[in-house]
Amino acid sequence: MDINKAVQRLGWRFEQASKRPNHSFIINQNDIDALKKIDEFVVKDQKKQYQEYELFAKLYINNLTELIEHYNTSIFDPIPRKRIHGILRQSLQELTEKLKDTLNDSEKYELMNKIGIELKHPLLRSEEETGNDLDKLQGALDDSENKKRLLGEVWDFETVKDCLEKEVNKVINSYD
Secondary structure, X not given: OOHHHHHHHHHHHHHHHHHOOXXXXXXXXXXXXXXXXXXXXXXXXXXXXXXXXXXXXXXXXXXXXXXXXXXXXXXXXXXXXHHHHHHHHOOHHHHHHHHHHHHHHHHHHHHHXXXXXXXXXXXXXXXXXXXXXXXXXXXXHOOHHHHHHHHOOOOOHHHHHHHHHHHHHHHHHHHO
C-alpha cells in the first residue's frame, strides 16, 4: 500500500463512520497497515528533510551549542531554543536592518579608535579626557568621509541586502 492509498483508506473509513449514528467503526488490520504506512512516510520524510537542509541543520546545531554555553545551561533548558526560534521568527528585513546598524556602529567605533578616543563610561572619564576627545572628534568631522562615518550611514539597507544575498547564495552553491 502506498501513502496515497493509506490516506484514502483512512479517509474512507472515517467518512463511513461519520454516516453511522454513533460515528464509530471497528479497527481492522487494513486500518492498522494504513496507519503504519503513514507513520513510515512521515519518518522517512523527516529524515529526508534533515538531509536536504543540512546547512540549516549545521547552523541550528552550532547556534544551539553556543547558546547553551552562553546561558550556562543544559540541553533541557528551553531558553536557547526560544532564542533561536525568536531569530527565525524575524523577517529577513529585520535581520538585515540589524546587521546594517551593527556595521554602521562598527564604522563609528573603528574611526573613534583610529583618532585615539578610548571608549569608557562617562563617570570614569576626566574632564580633560572629555575635552581632548571632543577636540579629536571636531578635527575628525572636518573630513567629509569621517563625518559620514560618525554622523551618517556608511552602509545603507540595499547595499547590505545585496551583499548578503550574494554571500548567502555563494555559500549555498559552494556546499550544494
